[in-house]
Amino acid sequence: MEAIRQLESNYRKAALPALQTGDTVRVHQLIKEGNKQRIQVFEGVVIRRHRMDEVSACITVRRIASGVGVEKTFLLHSPNVSKIDILRRAKVRRNFLSYLRTRRGKSARLQEVSFDKAAANDVSVPEDRASEDENVESEQVDVEQAQDALNDAEPLGDVEKSENKDAAAEDEPSTAENVDTSSEQEAAADEFEAGVDKAEPGEGEAVQS
Numbered sequence: 001m002e003a004i005r006q007l008e009s010n011y012r013k014a015a016l017p018a019l020q021t022g023d024t025v026r027v028h029q030l031i032k033e034g035n036k037q038r039i040q041v042f043e044g045v046v047i048r049r050h051r052m053d054e055v056s057a058c059i060t061v062r063r064i065a066s067g068v069g070v071e072k073t074f075l076l077h078s079p080n081v082s083k084i085d086i087l088r089r090a091k092v093r094r095n096f097l098s099y100l101r102t103r104r105g106k107s108a109r110l111q112e113v114s115f116d117k118a119a120a121n122d123v124s125v126p127e128d129r130a131s132e133d134e135n136v137e138s139e140q141v142d143v144e145q146a147q148d149a150l151n152d153a154e155p156l157g158d159v160e161k162s163e164n165k166d167a168a169a170e171d172e173p174s175t176a177e178n179v180d181t182s183s184e185q186e187a188a189a190d191e192f193e194a195g196v197d198k199a200e201p202g203e204g205e206a207v208q209s
Contacts, residue, residue: 008055013077015123017084019059021046022092022110027061027074028083039082042072045090045110047097052076062100064108069101089115 019025026043044063051057057076062069074081090110100108 011077012055013123016057016076017086017123018120019046019049019052019076019084019086020089020092021049021095021097022090023086024088024090025059025061026085026087027072027081028085029074030080030082043087044070044072045097045100047071047100049095064104086117086120089113089120 023046024044025046026041029040029042031038031040042061042063044061046059047062048060049057050059055077058073059076060071060073062071064070074084076084089112091113092110
């Protein structure tokens with residue numbers, strides 16, 4: 001999960017405006033036509049928000065053009081969406097305003113409410129998000145340093161050979177000690193047998209003249 005989070009952080013925008021369902025927004029979209037590019041503005045009402053906490057966050061904006069309802073869905077973290085301005089905010093109780101598709105004129109109007117436009121359109125990077133990005137970058141640097149250290153290390157075969165040699169050197173004294181111990185045991189057994197052969201006869205045995 002952490003790997004996916006680091007991968008998505010490369011494609012996330014630093015901050016987004018505080019969008020809500022029912023907002024009247026003006027979306028500035030970058031259009032590329034061959035070697036030329038231009039900015040196309042689409043203004044309408046946000047009738048749906050989807051996956052706002054993910055890199056695939058998107059909104060659906062609806063407007064009436066020449067008596068025909070037109071809807072466009074924008075990926076908020078897409079580089080083609082250059083800017084989003086919140087113009088008005090309405091009081092709604094749903095996340096998906098599908099009922100607006102069947103309404104025209106006054107019946108399609110939403111109850112407007114007052115809001116802090118400057119704060120809602122502020123896209124400065126929050127402090128917690130900035131610290132989070134710094135942590136992600138530091139983690140990536142640590143991973144790269146660890147990878148470089150592994151690449152600079154000596155081959156695994158040479159390391160194993162040196163470890164085996166050290167282990168063999170440590171085992172040699174113990175082998176010599178075992179040999180000395182076995183030789184001492186053999187000598188003690190020979191002395192014991194020689195002592196039994198030289199023992200004097202007991203009191204109950206007759207002494208031959």
